[in-house]
Amino acid sequence: MQTTKRDLKEKVGQGSASEAIEARIRELNDWRGEMLARIRALIKQADPGVVEEWKWRGVPVWSHGGIVCTGETYKNVVKMTFAKGASLEDPSGLFNASLDGNIRRAIDFHEGDAIDEKALTALIRAAVALNQSN
Numbered sequence: 288m289q290t291t292k293r294d295l296k297e298k299v300g301q302g303s304a305s306e307a308i309e310a311r312i313r314e315l316n317d318w319r320g321e322m323l324a325r326i327r328a329l330i331k332q333a334d335p336g337v338v339e340e341w342k343w344r345g346v347p348v349w350s351h352g353g354i355v356c357t358g359e360t361y362k363n364v365v366k367m368t369f370a371k372g373a374s375l376e377d378p379s380g381l382f383n384a385s386l387d388g389n390i391r392r393a394i395d396f397h398e399g400d401a402i403d404e405k406a407l408t409a410l411i412r413a414a415v416a417l418n419q420s421n
Contacts, residue, residue, distance in 0.1 A: 304341035304348075308358075311347065315360060318398045322365040323347070323358050326396070329404060330356070333411040352418035355411065368393040375413050379406035 308327065312320045330337055330349050337355060340348040347358040354370035369375060372382060372392025381403065384393035396402070 304339045307341040307345075308339055308347045311345070311360070319360045319365050322396050322400075323360060325402060326358055326365065326367055326407075329402070329407055330411055333408040334415045337415070350418075351415045353421070355414045355418065363397065365396045366393050367396065369410070369414050371414065371417055374417060375410060377410065379403055379409075381406055381410055 308323075312324045312327075314320070315323065327347070327349075334349075334351055334355070337349045337351045340350055342348045342357075349355045349357075356370065357366075357368045359366040359368065366384060368385060369382075369392050371390060372385070373388060373390050375392070377392070381394050382392040384395040385391050394407075
């Protein structure tokens, strides 16, 4: 049986955001779920103090001293949006979406894309450091 967004919303009301994120990953049941799970693992590895949240009608959010990033899933992309991405150095050129925004920057992952784990970990840690410096 497929989990609906309403089911996930009720689950957050009864449980935790982490449980809702796990349910979303299972619900996707394709490359997007695998990608979101891998991104989530990297975020938690990069910053063990990160807090998982569930906001805006079903968007996984990772925070530490403010929003670090979100993990949105669409039909053809998993989008990792950094709340203050425009203020982050991106020497590896990971940002490939929302480049015209004044504050946010995003990385769109498509089916079959590899993750540059070292560069993404550095970006996550830089986002946390930026939140803590403000």
